[in-house]
Amino acid sequence: MNCNRNDFLDKFVEHMLNIKTQGESMRFTKMFIPTIKDAPKDAEVISHQMMIRAGMIRKVASGIYNFLPLGLRVLKKVENIVREEMNRAGAQEVLMPMVVPSELWQESKRWDVYGKELLRLKDRHDRDFCLGPTHEEVITDMVRRDVRSYRQLPLNLYQIQTKFRDEIRPRFGLMRGREFIMKDAYSFHASEECAEREYKNMYETYLRIFERCGLRFKAVEADTGQIGGSFSHEFMVLAETGEDAIASCNKCKYAANVEKAETKIQGQGASVKGQEKTLTKVSTPNMKSVEEVSGFLKVSPQALIKTLIYDSDKGGFAVLLRGDYEINETKLKKHADAEWVRLADDETVKKITNAPSGFAGPVGLKCGIIADYSIQNVVNGVTGANEKDAHFVNVNIDRDFKADKFADLRNVVQGDDCPRCDGKLEIMRGIEVGHIFKLGTKYSETMNAVFLDENGKEKPFIMGCYGIGIGRTAAASIEQNHDKDGIIWPMPLAPFHVHIVPVNVNDKKVMDAAENIYKDLEGAGIEILVDDRDERAGIKFKDADLIGIPIRLTIGSKNLENNMVEMKLRKEANALLVNRAEIVEKIKNFKS
RNA sequence: CGGGGCGUAGCGCAGUCUGGUAGCGCGCCUGCUUUGGGAGCAGGAUGUCGGAGGUUCGAAUCCUCUCGCCCCGACCA
Numbered sequence: 001m002n003c004n005r006n007d008f009l010d011k012f013v014e015h016m017l018n019i020k021t022q023g024e025s026m027r028f029t030k031m032f033i034p035t036i037k038d039a040p041k042d043a044e045v046i047s048h049q050m051m052i053r054a055g056m057i058r059k060v061a062s063g064i065y066n067f068l069p070l071g072l073r074v075l076k077k078v079e080n081i082v083r084e085e086m087n088r089a090g091a092q093e094v095l096m097p098m099v100v101p102s103e104l105w106q107e108s109k110r111w112d113v114y115g116k117e118l119l120r121l122k123d124r125h126d127r128d129f130c131l132g133p134t135h136e137e138v139i140t141d142m143v144r145r146d147v148r149s150y151r152q153l154p155l156n157l158y159q160i161q162t163k164f165r166d167e168i169r170p171r172f173g174l175m176r177g178r179e180f181i182m183k184d185a186y187s188f189h190a191s192e193e194c195a196e197r198e199y200k201n202m203y204e205t206y207l208r209i210f211e212r213c214g215l216r217f218k219a220v221e222a223d224t225g226q227i228g229g230s231f232s233h234e235f236m237v238l239a240e241t242g243e244d245a246i247a248s249c250n251k252c253k254y255a256a257n258v259e260k261a262e263t264k265i266q267g268q269g270a271s272v273k274g275q276e277k278t279l280t281k282v283s284t285p286n287m288k289s290v291e292e293v294s295g296f297l298k299v300s301p302q303a304l305i306k307t308l309i310y311d312s313d314k315g316g317f318a319v320l321l322r323g324d325y326e327i328n329e330t331k332l333k334k335h336a337d338a339e340w341v342r343l344a345d346d347e348t349v350k351k352i353t354n355a356p357s358g359f360a361g362p363v364g365l366k367c368g369i370i371a372d373y374s375i376q377n378v379v380n381g382v383t384g385a386n387e388k389d390a391h392f393v394n395v396n397i398d399r400d401f402k403a404d405k406f407a408d409l410r411n412v413v414q415g416d417d418c419p420r421c422d423g424k425l426e427i428m429r430g431i432e433v434g435h436i437f438k439l440g441t442k443y444s445e446t447m448n449a450v451f452l453d454e455n456g457k458e459k460p461f462i463m464g465c466y467g468i469g470i471g472r473t474a475a476a477s478i479e480q481n482h483d484k485d486g487i488i489w490p491m492p493l494a495p496f497h498v499h500i501v502p503v504n505v506n507d508k509k510v511m512d513a514a515e516n517i518y519k520d521l522e523g524a525g526i527e528i529l530v531d532d533r534d535e536r537a538g539i540k541f542k543d544a545d546l547i548g549i550p551i552r553l554t555i556g557s558k559n560l561e562n563n564m565v566e567m568k569l570r571k572e573a574n575a576l577l578v579n580r581a582e583i584v585e586k587i588k589n590f591k592s
Numbered sequence: 593c594g595g596g597g598c599g600u601a602g603c604g605c606a607g608u609c610u611g612g613u614a615g616c617g618c619g620c621c622u623g624c625u626u627u628g629g630g631a632g633c634a635g636g637a638u639g640u641c642g643g644a645g646g647u648u649c650g651a652a653u654c655c656u657c658u659c660g661c662c663c664c665g666a667c668c669a
Contacts (some may be wrong), residue, residue: 308667540629
């Protein structure tokens with residue numbers, strides 16, 4: 001109304017000062033932190049619920065999220081650690097487009113292979129594009145255009161960028177989204193040795209990155225999956241809610257994703273001959289599963305030879321497995337030498353075994369049989385009789401049937417022997433936050449990305465690729481570090497280092513003290529969130545616990561009279577009183 | 593993709609079976625009191641009942657279609 005020029009200027013200056021506080025430290029009243037008591041019912045896992053409740057993220061569509069200021073700060077913390085360590089390791093940051101022309105994907109043959117996860121779109125000229133789920137094609141193209149000589153190698157280029165994978169079933173919030181931020185690095189080499197050296201370099205770099213993030217994690221051997229290549233490691237954050245099972249030796253350093261984990265080959269030729277009983281068919285009405293059959297016949301599941309009928313690009317075949325073990329399709333695919341394998345549908349089972357599914361067995365079966373090593377020990381076993389409601393008992397290998405091939409086809413279980421030493425394997429769960437691959441020449445060959453070596457000979461680049469899920473790392477940290485009240489951030493990922501809670505903002509002494517401490521800490525390079533809201537103490541404490549900043553300073557009038565301030569670590573139950581003069585020093589110690 | 597479930601106020605839910613003026617708790621706004629662990633009292637605002645079509649005098653409720661979201665499933669041998 002009577003807003004004259006000077007008022008306007010004052011307001012402008014005030015506004016600019018407020019903006020300035022949006023740097024390292026913040027006032028709660030100025031920051032957009034919409035915390036909520038009840039998480040929406042669609043949030044299933046802890047990290048998802050807590051990020052929503054703490055006002056860090058909001059869902060926009062299935063598997064697609066907004067990052068609010070607090071969430072973004074955490075994301076940036078992870079990014080910066082990754083960036084610093086990648087740079088330190090000699091990699092260089094680039095930025096590639098999110099929208100990629102189909103030509104590149106057609107060239108690598110992945111346009112047809114990658115499937116529905118690849119979100120395809122057309123531009124106004126009806127040309128095909130996709131949203132990049134990963135960038136091997138783009139980087140290979142980028143490098144082949146301008147790198148001609150071995151003298152320009154090696155190169156390690158990375159970006160931190162948004163990826164899109166149209167997941168079948170996005171879930172668990174940031175843990176399995178469709179749109180997500182990833183650091184992906186690609187290295188190019190003139191020789192195998194150089195590529196392997198870089199793989200080790202990245203392995204070490206990843207160890208440093210996740211250590212700096214304050215995570216408990218494990219590097220495990222992994223299957224190379226869809227990206228392809230010769231060998232790879234995954235970096236798993238250990239958490240009950242992890243989507244992956246990993247096997248880890250209790251004695252040596254061996255650790256592997258269960259998809260890939262091996263055990264000592266048992267029982268080759270160890271079957272006890274001479275006690276073989278007569279093969280007998282028994283009636284097992286409606287007994288299909290291992291539990292049903294073993295319960296009905298009163299034998300242990302170990303005595304069963306589970307017969308699974310598989311379909312593949314090479315046709316149908318049978319897989320034999322001891323009753324108490326699980327099939328590992330990754331291993332099966334490899335040993336069956338197939339492009340794809342799939343459990344056969346009822347119709348195919350019927351065609352191959354002449355019986356409804358649930359009664360398949362190797363005796364008299366007229367298809368290829370591939371058997372897990374585990375059945376070599378089974379004497380007088382139980383199998384389906386390839387006939388409805390019937391099983392054979394006293395089935396013996398060699399006498400009653402033969403397998404075309406023995407192989408390691410099962411998932412390892414708790415207590416299996418370590419393949420490397422005399423230790424035992426433990427099974428634990430993990431969240432995959434990083435994955436490194438030695439790619440070899442898979443992409444450089446198909447995309448004709450070549451350089452001239454010192455002999456003037458044309459050779460394809462030898463490549464490696466190295467990914468880290470940025471958002472997933474933040475989510476994994478929460479899965480690993482939380483209690484019933486909220487998040488417990490490790491210092492390096494925390495959105496702020498210190499959370500100042502003035503108990504009563506209307507008490508001038510309290511607020512003055514809070515302001516002074518705020519300024520002192522800020523001057524010492526510490527990031528602070530000060531809860532200057534005119535709210536009851538209880539509400540502020542609840543929000544502080546939920547948001548999970550590692551150090552909380554509670555400023556109340558009574559303690560202030562003794563020149564003391566309460567300091568509480570989020571991860572500990574009890575608070576301690578600190579003299580005002582010592583606060584900065586104390587906190588500096590905790591921070592490092 | 594198959595199976596199941598859910599869409600009602602910002603969030604959590606009731607109401608749907610059996611059609612008859614849209615509710616509860618939390619949150620939000622105003623005022624007073626309160627003020628170290630999600631306060632009390634009083635007053636107040638807020639809904640295309642996911643969307644479209646149909647049945648009916650009348651639809652959140654019944655029917656058809658559609659969209660969105662969530663969960664389970666590739667271990668039945």
